[in-house]
Amino acid sequence: MSMPAVALFERTLRLETRSWLMCLARVGLLVIILFVLLPLQALGRAGWYGAPGLRFLEQMTWINLVFISLAGLSYFASAITEEKEEMTLGLLRMTDLNPIAILLGKSTSRLVGALLLLLVQVPFVMLAVTLGGVGLAQIVAAYGTLLAYMFFVCNFALLLSVIFRNTATAGGVALFFLLMFFFGCYIANAIEHSFEFSYHVNLSNGIWPDITWAIGLWRAAIPSERLGSIFQTGFSGPVFGFQVISNLVLGVLFFLLAWLAFDPCTRHEKDAAPARRWFIGRKNRPSRIPPRLVGLGAITWKDYTFIGGGKFGLLMKFMVLALVIGLFNYIAFESNALKMREFEGGVLIWTSLVATAIWLSLDASRIFRDEVRWKTLSSLVTLPISVRELAYRKVAGALAGTLPLLSVAVLGFVLVPDDLASFLNDMLREPVNFGAFLVVFFQFILFLHLVAFLSLVIKRGALPLAIAIQYLGGGFFLGIITSISVAVRFQGMVFVIAFGCVAATVFLHYSIGYRLVRAAAEE
Amino acid sequence: MSEPNQPIIEIHDLHHAYKRQQAVRGVSFTVDQGSIHGFVGPNGAGKTTTLKILATLLKPQRGVVRVFGLDVVADYKNVRRKLGFMPDHFSLYRQMTVQEYLDFFAAAYGMGLAERNRVVGDVLALTDMEARRNDLIKALSRGMQQRISLARVLVHDPALLLLDEPASGLDPRARIELMEIIQELRRMGKTIFISSHILSELALLCDSVTILDRGTVRYSGSMAGLSQNDGETAEYLLALAQDHPEVEATLKKISGVTAIAKDAKLPQYRVTFQRKQTDPNTLLRATLDCGAQILGFQEILRQLNQAFMDLTEPGVPPMPVAGQELPTPSGVAPGGLE
Numbered sequence: 001m002s003m004p005a006v007a008l009f010e011r012t013l014r015l016e017t018r019s020w021l022m023c024l025a026r027v028g029l030l031v032i033i034l035f036v037l038l039p040l041q042a043l044g045r046a047g048w049y050g051a052p053g054l055r056f057l058e059q060m061t062w063i064n065l066v067f068i069s070l071a072g073l074s075y076f077a078s079a080i081t082e083e084k085e086e087m088t089l090g091l092l093r094m095t096d097l098n099p100i101a102i103l104l105g106k107s108t109s110r111l112v113g114a115l116l117l118l119l120v121q122v123p124f125v126m127l128a129v130t131l132g133g134v135g136l137a138q139i140v141a142a143y144g145t146l147l148a149y150m151f152f153v154c155n156f157a158l159l160l161s162v163i164f165r166n167t168a169t170a171g172g173v174a175l176f177f178l179l180m181f182f183f184g185c186y187i188a189n190a191i192e193h194s195f196e197f198s199y200h201v202n203l204s205n206g207i208w209p210d211i212t213w214a215i216g217l218w219r220a221a222i223p224s225e226r227l228g229s230i231f232q233t234g235f236s237g238p239v240f241g242f243q244v245i246s247n248l249v250l251g252v253l254f255f256l257l258a259w260l261a262f263d264p265c266t267r268h269e270k271d272a273a274p275a276r277r278w279f280i281g282r283k284n285r286p287s288r289i290p291p292r293l294v295g296l297g298a299i300t301w302k303d304y305t306f307i308g309g310g311k312f313g314l315l316m317k318f319m320v321l322a323l324v325i326g327l328f329n330y331i332a333f334e335s336n337a338l339k340m341r342e343f344e345g346g347v348l349i350w351t352s353l354v355a356t357a358i359w360l361s362l363d364a365s366r367i368f369r370d371e372v373r374w375k376t377l378s379s380l381v382t383l384p385i386s387v388r389e390l391a392y393r394k395v396a397g398a399l400a401g402t403l404p405l406l407s408v409a410v411l412g413f414v415l416v417p418d419d420l421a422s423f424l425n426d427m428l429r430e431p432v433n434f435g436a437f438l439v440v441f442f443q444f445i446l447f448l449h450l451v452a453f454l455s456l457v458i459k460r461g462a463l464p465l466a467i468a469i470q471y472l473g474g475g476f477f478l479g480i481i482t483s484i485s486v487a488v489r490f491q492g493m494v495f496v497i498a499f500g501c502v503a504a505t506v507f508l509h510y511s512i513g514y515r516l517v518r519a520a521a522e523e
Numbered sequence: 524m525s526e527p528n529q530p531i532i533e534i535h536d537l538h539h540a541y542k543r544q545q546a547v548r549g550v551s552f553t554v555d556q557g558s559i560h561g562f563v564g565p566n567g568a569g570k571t572t573t574l575k576i577l578a579t580l581l582k583p584q585r586g587v588v589r590v591f592g593l594d595v596v597a598d599y600k601n602v603r604r605k606l607g608f609m610p611d612h613f614s615l616y617r618q619m620t621v622q623e624y625l626d627f628f629a630a631a632y633g634m635g636l637a638e639r640n641r642v643v644g645d646v647l648a649l650t651d652m653e654a655r656r657n658d659l660i661k662a663l664s665r666g667m668q669q670r671i672s673l674a675r676v677l678v679h680d681p682a683l684l685l686l687d688e689p690a691s692g693l694d695p696r697a698r699i700e701l702m703e704i705i706q707e708l709r710r711m712g713k714t715i716f717i718s719s720h721i722l723s724e725l726a727l728l729c730d731s732v733t734i735l736d737r738g739t740v741r742y743s744g745s746m747a748g749l750s751q752n753d754g755e756t757a758e759y760l761l762a763l764a765q766d767h768p769e770v771e772a773t774l775k776k777i778s779g780v781t782a783i784a785k786d787a788k789l790p791q792y793r794v795t796f797q798r799k800q801t802d803p804n805t806l807l808r809a810t811l812d813c814g815a816q817i818l819g820f821q822e823i824l825r826q827l828n829q830a831f832m833d834l835t836e837p838g839v840p841p842m843p844v845a846g847q848e849l850p851t852p853s854g855v856a857p858g859g860l861e
Contacts, residue, residue: 271617289639297630298631301627374615374617376616378610378614379610379675380631382579382603382608383631383632384601384604385600521575
């Protein structure tokens with residue numbers, strides 16, 4: 001490695017290790033270890049678990065896997081895009097650094113930072129052996145799996161960071177492909193199985209055996225599959241299996257692709273500002289604010305049009321939704337498992353709810369962040385309205401873009417009125433069910449607030465970090481509380497949890513207002 | 524509401540600190556209606572903090588700030604309706620076209636479609652950007668983006684414009700054109716409060732000026748007042764047809780003359796005197812009594828950049844700590860504060 005590359009690596013590593021977010025992540029992981037360890041030890045002593053060591057290792061490994069996939073992904077995906085956004089990549093290219101030195105300097109330091117997060121756990125994870133039920137080979141195999149997977153994620157995100165202009169796009173595309181990496185083989189498997197009863201396809205002929213073999217290979221490369229086999233009692237497989245080798249090979253391949261793509265993708269400095277989407281309208285036919293939306297409504301219109309994509313954006317969302325629903329129907333049709341009305345109702349309800357949740361989460365991560373990033377908040381805040389009104393109007397604009405998706409869920413409910421009635425009946429008859437529904441609902445509202453708040457506090461990765469905090473940290477916290485409430489037979493605990501979610505939401509609500517005022521003044 | 528002859532901006536004993544860093548310490552000044560008021564000071568002097576407080580983006584921690592007689596904290600919505608703030612960065616939605624951007628802000632101020640069409644056309648004409656109305660903002664040059672920023676603050680026809688470094692980073696032509704627009708806005712009756720580092724242009728443009736350094740006001744008043752040094756002493760240039768040895772000795776004897784400096788090459792003298800003790804006529808008469816032939820006798824007026832250098836401290840200041848008083852610098856004009 002040339003000396004300039006070492007200098008870049010050193011500088012980036014220094015910045016990363018000094019970052020308060022990395023320190024917070026290290027502390028957070030140690031706290032999670034504590035949260036996992038203490039109840040397991042207590043439950044192990046009480047004889048609830050036969051192999052507390054294995055449970056401990058299992059839980060820690062899954063947490064790490066999710067953490068690498070979410071927080072790590074956005075962390076790695078900003079390696080080159082952050083230089084593009086700051087318009088400093090051109091300056092780096094003007095120095096003696098060649099593309100490979102820049103790529104190594106920017107990505108290796110992040111990889112080292114992330115590796116430290118794993119290494120800091122090692123002494124604690126060794127406690128698993130003391131707790132019992134797990135061998136050293138399993139620990140080494142589990143952490144080998146994680147390290148190889150991290151190398152793969154780092155280089156895949158690096159490639160997308162080279163290709164795309166900004167971190168949000170690179171992170172979003174990386175997340176999509178990573179989800180496909182994890183779940184694509186199961187979907188492919190399901191589609192293939194659905195053809196078993198098909199009159200059109202014969203799975204034992206043509207290219208189908210090769211496809212089956214490829215799907216099997218794909219499945220073996222997924223870390224979750226590998227971890228599943230490692231955590232089986234009496235694991236005797238190789239410490240470094242196909243998953244480790246394939247992930248490392250893919251990582252090297254993605255790095256080489258990033259190197260090849262670096263020059264063509266970064267030769268010309270491009271504006272990292274959000275691009276005007278083609279569906280917003282032609283430049284010579286500008287989007288005009290309808291007369292009824294003057295005043296505060298104009299802010300709603302702006303976010304509905306330029307963040308949500310306006311009416312064309314809605315059309316696109318409906319098309320994607322229709323495609324997914326069509327896919328489910330096709331699979332059901334091919335597998336001859338069609339119970340028309342109930343099936344359609346379920347597909348419509350769950351597809352639209354999941355799509356709405358994803359869209360709202362994405363909106364929450366950028367609704368305020370984009371204003372701060374492009375320093376446009378001060379011009380909005382000097383409008384003759386309060387910050388609270390401004391924020392609510394922006395939220396209304398984002399909601400306007402997702403409410404039509406919910407209408408599909410309403411259509412689903414219309415198709416299955418009996419199911420809806422029995423659901424409501426359950427709610428009214430069993431307070432615990434109603435409490436559980438409240439917990440789920442308020443947790444999601446809390447999650448959206450957490451995403452919006454984090455997007456004002458950190459530069460990148462608000463959404464994955466919020467998922468990690470709420471559904472890992474919060475999940476463990478809820479698990480402990482639920483265990484206690486079951487032990488003491490206190491059914492009202494769900495309402496206490498729901499109230500806790502509301503209290504946390506109110507706190508974040510006011511904190512967002514405070515951060516917005518501060519961000520506008522700091523521009 | 525503001526009354527006739529009442530200053531548009533009134534700031535009294537303003538303090539603001541960021542954590543332990545004191546940005547503004549006891550700032551007081553006023554700005555008259557219909558004037559162009561320059562706001563100058565070295566980096567870190569507290570200009571942007573003061574501007575943000577005026578623009579209602581920051582709350583003053585101590586002191587009173589009124590715009591049009593309205594308190595910027597209690598009556599912030601009415602203050603915002605009456606002022607337009609152009610920050611020192613481009614606060615632009617770069618994926619919008621020029622027309623969409625201005626139309627959005629006009630609508631946000633509650634204007635109907637017909638009124639918006641008229642207003643957007645007017646501000647584009649004023650900023651000479653009509654031809655670029657359908658262009659994406661991100662495709663415009665820096666100077667053009669600056670014009671769009673200015674057009675944005677004009678859409679609701681504010682009586683007061685707060686401009687933070689409007690000419691920063693512009694080429695000479697763009698700067699001159701921007702200054703012409705600002706003069707046109709003054710002719711339209713607007714009060715303009717402009718913070719800038721380009722002192723030569725401010726000197727031509729402004730009626731009054733406030734010089735800020737290390738969070739305190741070093742001078743606030745008219746440009747004419749600034750030119751006359753501190754107001755108590757005066758400096759004149761006396762040019763003679765030829766050297767006359769008696770003149771220097773005669774002038775030195777006059778009560779109130781504090782210094783005489785002779786030019787090394789030309790028969791010229793810089794005479795400094797106390798206005799309260801003597802006057803230019805006495806000096807002229809004394810010179811003529813010596814039999815000297817006078818070619819010129821005029822007051823040496825200080826330029827804005829000279830005043831800036833005199834009134835502000837050199838070098839990077841230590842970080843002022845909240846609550847700690849810094850010594851008054853030697854350059855402060857005792858009578859300079861209004």
